[in-house]
Amino acid sequence: MSDKTVLTDGENSRSSSSPAAPAELDGGWKQLARRFFRHRLAGAGLILFALLALMALFAPLIAPFDPYAIGRSYQPPSWTGGHLLGTDQSGRDVLSRLIYASRVSLSVGVGAVAIYVAIGTLVGAVAGYFGGWIDSLAMRATDVFMSFPYLMVILVMVSVLGPSLGNIILALGLLGWPSVARLIRGGVLSVKEKEYVKAGIALGYSTPRLLFLHILPNVLAPVLVNATFGIAVAIITEASLSFLGMGVQPPTASWGNMLIEAQSFSTLSGRPWLWVPPSCMIIIAVISINFMGDGLRDVMDPKGRR
Amino acid sequence: MGGHHDSERNGGPLLKVDGLKKHYPVRSGLFGRNTGQVKAVDGVSFRLEQGRTLGIIGESGSGKSTMGRLILQLEKPTEGGVTFQGRELTGMTERQLRPMRTDMQIVFQDPYSSLNPRKRVGDQLGEPIRVHRLLEGAAVEKRVQELLEIVGLSGHYRNRFPHEFSGGQRQRIGIARALALNPKLIVCDEPVSALDVSIQAQILNLLKDLQGELGLTYLFIAHGLGAVDYISDEIGVMYLGKLVEIGDSARLFGSPRHPYTAALLASNPPGSPHDRRREESVLQGDIPSPLHPPAGCRFHTRCPYAQKRCGTEEPVLTGEGSHKVACHYPLH
Numbered sequence: 001m002s003d004k005t006v007l008t009d010g011e012n013s014r015s016s017s018s019p020a021a022p023a024e025l026d027g028g029w030k031q032l033a034r035r036f037f038r039h040r041l042a043g044a045g046l047i048l049f050a051l052l053a054l055m056a057l058f059a060p061l062i063a064p065f066d067p068y069a070i071g072r073s074y075q076p077p078s079w080t081g082g083h084l085l086g087t088d089q090s091g092r093d094v095l096s097r098l099i100y101a102s103r104v105s106l107s108v109g110v111g112a113v114a115i116y117v118a119i120g121t122l123v124g125a126v127a128g129y130f131g132g133w134i135d136s137l138a139m140r141a142t143d144v145f146m147s148f149p150y151l152m153v154i155l156v157m158v159s160v161l162g163p164s165l166g167n168i169i170l171a172l173g174l175l176g177w178p179s180v181a182r183l184i185r186g187g188v189l190s191v192k193e194k195e196y197v198k199a200g201i202a203l204g205y206s207t208p209r210l211l212f213l214h215i216l217p218n219v220l221a222p223v224l225v226n227a228t229f230g231i232a233v234a235i236i237t238e239a240s241l242s243f244l245g246m247g248v249q250p251p252t253a254s255w256g257n258m259l260i261e262a263q264s265f266s267t268l269s270g271r272p273w274l275w276v277p278p279s280c281m282i283i284i285a286v287i288s289i290n291f292m293g294d295g296l297r298d299v300m301d302p303k304g305r306r
Numbered sequence: 307m308g309g310h311h312d313s314e315r316n317g318g319p320l321l322k323v324d325g326l327k328k329h330y331p332v333r334s335g336l337f338g339r340n341t342g343q344v345k346a347v348d349g350v351s352f353r354l355e356q357g358r359t360l361g362i363i364g365e366s367g368s369g370k371s372t373m374g375r376l377i378l379q380l381e382k383p384t385e386g387g388v389t390f391q392g393r394e395l396t397g398m399t400e401r402q403l404r405p406m407r408t409d410m411q412i413v414f415q416d417p418y419s420s421l422n423p424r425k426r427v428g429d430q431l432g433e434p435i436r437v438h439r440l441l442e443g444a445a446v447e448k449r450v451q452e453l454l455e456i457v458g459l460s461g462h463y464r465n466r467f468p469h470e471f472s473g474g475q476r477q478r479i480g481i482a483r484a485l486a487l488n489p490k491l492i493v494c495d496e497p498v499s500a501l502d503v504s505i506q507a508q509i510l511n512l513l514k515d516l517q518g519e520l521g522l523t524y525l526f527i528a529h530g531l532g533a534v535d536y537i538s539d540e541i542g543v544m545y546l547g548k549l550v551e552i553g554d555s556a557r558l559f560g561s562p563r564h565p566y567t568a569a570l571l572a573s574n575p576p577g578s579p580h581d582r583r584r585e586e587s588v589l590q591g592d593i594p595s596p597l598h599p600p601a602g603c604r605f606h607t608r609c610p611y612a613q614k615r616c617g618t619e620e621p622v623l624t625g626e627g628s629h630k631v632a633c634h635y636p637l638h
Contacts, residue, residue, distance in 0.1 A: 194419050194420075195414040195415075195416060195419045195420040196419065196420055196421055196422045196430075198375070198380055198412070198414070199412065199414065199420060199480075199483065201380055202378055202380060202407060202410075202411060202412045203407065203411070203433075203434040203437070203483070203486075203487065204403070204404040204405070204407035204408065204434070204437065204438060204487075205433075205434075205437060206404075206437075207400075209437070214422055214425075217424045218422070218423065218424055300424075
């Protein structure tokens with residue numbers, strides 16, 4: 001062969017004469033992780049979220065009081081009295097309730113989104129790849145689901161199934177998938193026409209291999225961003241449900257129902273320690289998750305800076 | 307370059323295409339009624355012997371790329387047969403086709419769309435080998451390295467992502483992927499059209515060298531006449547889904563018999579200013595819509611020599627020997 005000599009296209013001479021960087025020897029995940037942490041906001045988001053998760057996990061060890069123990073009501077926060085964030089109308093320690101509430105709110109957010117991303121991805125991928133009547137059927141089903149008055153249906157489902165944490169997660173998860181299905185379907189429709197997918201068919205790959213290993217990784221990025229927002233929305237929806245009496249039932253605390261309990265005028269104007277901390281927690285959780293989503297999206301794009 | 311000595315082994319040509327057709331339904335209106343058909347490929351037949359190269363040329367929209375995909379069963383033909391290594395492919399299910407696919411591969415036109423942007427080059431080259439269990443374990447890595455070196459790239463590149471390469475390098479990777487399963491036939495779907503002229507020559511040389519080394523058979527689709535002339539033993543000219551002329555490369559270029567072939571050759575810019583000819587038969591107008599192809603000879607609307615008969619009667623591809631033409635009044 002005449003041009004067995006390696007390097008012919010001009011620019012390769014530069015890249016290959018430099019010794020192979022050690023980074024090239026790493027596995028893909030290591031490099032992904034390194035790039036993720038180099039992304040400052042994403043790193044911050046991850047650390048915040050990890051702290052929240054640890055807090056939820058080790059709530060009994062961290063909480064200074066029993067979240068259900070009743071004492072003198074409406075004590076303001078103080079360093080000396082023991083109640084760092086004061087007490088609520090039943091005299092329960094706000095800080096302890098805040099810590100326990102993170103368990104409820106985070107599991108609602110993550111659980112519901114995990115369920116609906118899984119359903120939406122499967123429906124969207126199958127609809128987009130196979131097309132035809134399967135696609136029509138799946139898309140009409142998403143239209144039907146999208147036309148439901150969201151909160152009403154959740155209210156009905158929760159009241160039929162009973163307002164437990166698991167049922168709330170299930171209800172949110174079963175209703176959230178249409179937007180994910182549409183995102184995935186659109187992506188699959190465009191990616192399946194790409195020549196590397198045609199090449200995969202020509203190479204004799206099975207349909208599941210093509211769909212899940214070649215097409216899906218190329219359409220997941222927008223879903224990831226959608227999912228991070230979804231966690232935030234689920235946390236807030238749980239709060240609304242609590243407000244309507246269909247959320248996590250008292251005395252169990254969630255950030256949402258703590259806010260709801262604090263909505264009397266006198267509390268809003270005179271006792272900010274009852275509503276500022278849970279609001280802050282929701283904001284911190286939502287922001288940290290969104291930062292992570294942004295970072296993940298940038299990192300998962302192989303064209304991003306390394 | 308490649309000989310004909312292998313043709314007897316299977317008792318026939320490597321690839322036989324008979325009356326291949328692909329009609330796309332056109333749907334319109336609220337209920338998607340069938341309102342017509344685009345006849346992208348409309349009755350193409352030819353044979354391709356092992357080790358040879360058949361070049362296919364034609365304007366955009368002549369159906370040449372569709373034909374390449376039909377042969378590989380990436381799209382199902384409407385009608386007609388594709389016989390590869392003595393086996394009829396058209397009736398087969400995808401499952402039946404899968405083991406056959408190791409013997410026929412494709413190199414695409416656009417090197418930016420033909421590689422998966424999220425997979426390392428080494429994984430993309432190793433995956434087909436693993437899927438078909440041709441090799442296992444460390445042997446796969448070795449083969450990937452070897453494939454990269456065969457196409458003139460460094461073996462280190464296996465850990466890189468496609469975006470780290472230039473167009474020419476990507477096309478080399480695309481060729482390496484097509485070679486991964488040791489195919490007999492490679493459909494080259496305009497493999498150099500998207501590349502710089504200087505790099506086109508490198509890729510063409512690479513393809514030619516590989517053919518000599520590995521005994522490959524090519525179906526080389528192109529609209530650039532230069533590339534086809536250089537690499538092909540035989541050339542087929544397509545117009546609106548039909549083969550209008552086919553024959554030995556030198557003879558077809560030396561003395562084209564179909565007016566369309568002559569016009570294509572005349573529109574090719576000469577290699578040197580001294581070769582400049584007087585403008586004889588530059589084609590006027592665009593290729594007609596394949597939705598409503600002209601009656602009779604499809605070329606008669608643009609043909610400088612068209613007669614009355616051309617508008618009514620469709621010519622058949624005939625001729626003595628290997629040089630065949632579909633024209634009522636062939637040149638020469």
